[in-house]
Amino acid sequence: MTTYTSATDADRRAMLDAIGVMSIEELFADIPGALRLDRPLALPSGMAEQEVYEHLKELASRNVSAEDEISFLGAGMYDHYVPSLIDTLLSRSEFLTPYTPYQPEISQGGLQVMFEYQTAISELTGLPVSNASVYEGPSAVGAAGYLAKLTNGKPRVLASRGVHPHSRETLATLARGYGQTVEEVPLKDGATDLDALVAALSDDVSAVVLQQPSFLGTVEDVAALTAAAKKVGAIVICACDPIPLGILEPPGAQGVDIAVGEGQTLGNRLDYGGPSFGFFAAAQEHIRKMPGRIAGETVDVDGKRGYVLTLQTREQHIRREKATSNICTAQALNALAGVVYLGWLGRQGLVELGELLLRRTAYARATLCAIEGVEPLHEQPVVREFAVRIPGVDVDAVVERLAAAGINAGYRLGRTYPEYADGLLVAITERRTRAQIDRLAEALEQALAAERGGAPTEVLA
């Protein structure tokens, strides 16, 4: 008997008796003998709870997390502070353990959370319609591409090279299935090249995909890019970083049709990439093609206000092969963290946080670029992340030296942008103080000197 089952020998005898068989083995009689596994699974034996804990702890100890180093690593997920009340609320079993709210009378908590979350995302993005979450950022971009395809059936999608590489790749992977091609719009001076976009646009373009701020940290001219796309009737999809939306003009105010994005920074941990949540908001006309769960307000038989899953005929459990998406389980618990976080920041706090990031990022860019040998990769406005170039040195080696000094200097752009092989993407959160930024600059300067001077790289123990 394991910890999690409770069928004693006495229980088993009684149950088998009631069923009318002699052994559990008889219950598997439908499985042909040839298909029966004739040996135990080749897995280690089970362990007691404290042994499992020690094993997991040992594994975790071999990870260098943001707890162990000063991290300027971003590129899609960011080391923001998760307030304690989120841990408390998410550990409530009433939020943690139930299933999707198919019986609304006993799920008003979860459904109201979805309704409040949808309201928050709608406010953030400036678009009237939001769903209750999708998996995460890049797959949300893919889902938006599918919506565009269902709406206009056109064959081409244009995606800016400033869109996160994972989003562009996910879009391409999905599009190959439902039959669209994804073409890239190049960057110019670190921002999406408007002229190149215009040249690529024609009336067989289903959607244009942008990112705000871009992967390189650039604040894009979303309004201008959107206007160009609208001229040929393309649907405009903008992947947004949610926290900067506190100080940036939201996509809904700029004509964007669909705003999606990665929700990790809203109250969710890094967790080596997941789980987090994706948000998905759209203009009113797209409501019936939205993917995912949507909670709606209604009244009950006694006239009391309540919430239900609504517009379910879009979804797979009803519409099946004609559904707007195949999504079933989403990220409800992570979206709860998101809406609590947005309530914790509040109307004022979101703006203050954005302004703090804006100023600290500007300071960080200026400070690093004051180092000899470090140049800005572009001079576009940035709000929380920026890119620099360190020409003529082995950037990998520089980053290694900084890692040995307890600093994660950021994302080496050469990993996904070969044209920026000497590039480094540096992210700022409210946890990165001026002192830490100064420490980064100091250590970077030392590392460059050491590289040029030929000092050996410390071998990581």
Add this chain to the structure above:
Amino acid sequence: MTVPAAPTTPASSAIAAADDTLTIYERSQPGRRAFVAPALDVPERPLDELLPARFRRTRPAQLPEVSEPELVRHYHRLSKRNFDLDTGFYPLGSCTMKHNPKLHERVAALPGNARLHPLQDERRAQGALELMWNLQEALGEIAGLPHVSLQPSAGSHGELAGVLLTRAYHEDRGEQRTKVLTPDTAHGTNPATVTMAGYEVVKVGTNADGGVDVEDLRAKADEQVACLMLTNPSTLGLFDPNIAEIAEIVHGVGATLYYDGANLNAIMGITRPGDMGFDIVHFNLHKSFTQPHGGGGPGAGPIAVSERIEPYLPRPQVVRREGAPPASDGEPVVAGYAFVLDEDRPKSIGKLRGFQGNYGVFVRSYAYIRSLGAEGLREVSEVAVLNANYLLALLKRKGVAEYLPVAYDRICMHEFVLSGAPMKRELGIRTLDLAKRLLDFGVHPPTVYFPLLVDEALLIEPTETETKETLDRFAEIVAEILREAAADPEIARNAPYSTPVRRLDEARAAKQPVIRQPL
């Protein structure tokens, strides 16, 4: 049992009731706050200098203004308007609502896991990569297939991966197939996935025993068919003994055989989809592997595939390399690291999401597998099937069976389907009414109206973590509700009575959707 009186609302309870339904926006008061921004420690440059005015937000997002105590109280009170698994029996068929072990939250919260950035250098994430690799190996062993990707984020995401892998496989052989077969008992995600992957859905019939109609399959399997998507046991809770023949027919026309792992809880350590002939299997880590359902996620949907499908797996794959790689790989030679994220996969379908997948879910599932071990996992399936058959035996007794007969009178696997059609005819209450009345008895209803093949369906999955007493009590409750309905069908028809709201107007919510608070 006395019938609860219809709720009356004297003034004082109306106020209390109204307060409970206030949204966080309705509690907002200007000036209140929870977050305090750190003091500005860098030069206070004018915002206009840093961000041109045309990019700046003019109308702030109308987020609520509340303090921490209010936030805690508001969401805490909301939680109390939720039924959950820690509170009561949750026999939701097809969902495997088994106990969520509490150790898992502790290990998922270890900073080495929780604060690890997905793009951290692999040499400094060896614990995470080793965990993922170990999980891959374990899932592969359970499935009987050698290669695993942890990337998909939910079961239906895994299904999409599987069908896209199938497409890549056929296209790589120069074939353009157009159809995917699914049984008419399939979960809705199956046909929805097929359309997203650009194929046409063709339905295969079900025979009188609840299995695939093999002759119908034979007639429909041709070289336009890319794949057959199945689950075994099926959504009827029945093991299809013809699976070997089904596999032969499908492979005979060069198609792939896809296994929807939603029902894996019935067969772990007993049989394996890989041994049944499946090429691609997805797992729902939020079902058999105890990831808490979270009210609708997160989950994870890893896939295991056969050798011939391996080249197409999503990117990156977690791979184990012995010692340091040779310099000719072009990689920097470093000492001692063994697990890498392999991006160099030229035939890969690409990516289905960012980064590597829902790692936090992997931690919990891995802890579960290490806790149970080989024998424990087998016991899970044995007891899951025992509990389901026992509950079925209880519900086949007089007083219940004539109103809620089992749809297929055979030994079931981990779940079974009853039909409420006789109940509707004889007692005048529908499966929906039975479900609503169950709410008053403090249990979550089973899955209703699925699978579509059974009229007034009630799909019941107790799981292995429930005691015999819980099952006994559930059977008694069902019998009680039926007795009650025979005396007065109005009771169930107007149920529930004890919940915060009753019989919500879903038609109104669909006709005039209000999906955000106007602010």
Add this chain to the structure above:
Amino acid sequence: MADASYPEGLLYHPEHDWAQIDGETATFGITWFAQDSLGEVVFFDPPDVGAQVRQGESYAEVESVKAVSDVIAPLSGEIVEVNAGLADTPEQINDDPYGGGWMVKVKLTDASEREALMDAAAYQAQLG
């Protein structure tokens, strides 16, 4: 609509759709049985004027909270008018399936197709 009704003078398609022929045009809708099976209709999106419909094929969908149903054309032709009012009051399909719940008016292309349809008595008989 409370009681089952199947007016005389209409022709019925086995997939629960009716046609009222008036010279060269006909009006289509769904029968009492269809609306009763669906439950309360929440959404009907009419096809475009000018669209072609073919006997036995779906030309639109009607949605209730928990179901979607294809609407089948009893006869072939070209749509000349749609009931736009159903966008605001789809419940007319339930309350008045043969009157205010009419869906489209069609200019017929093949009058002989009516032979394949049933009268009220035959339709009711096959409902069983």
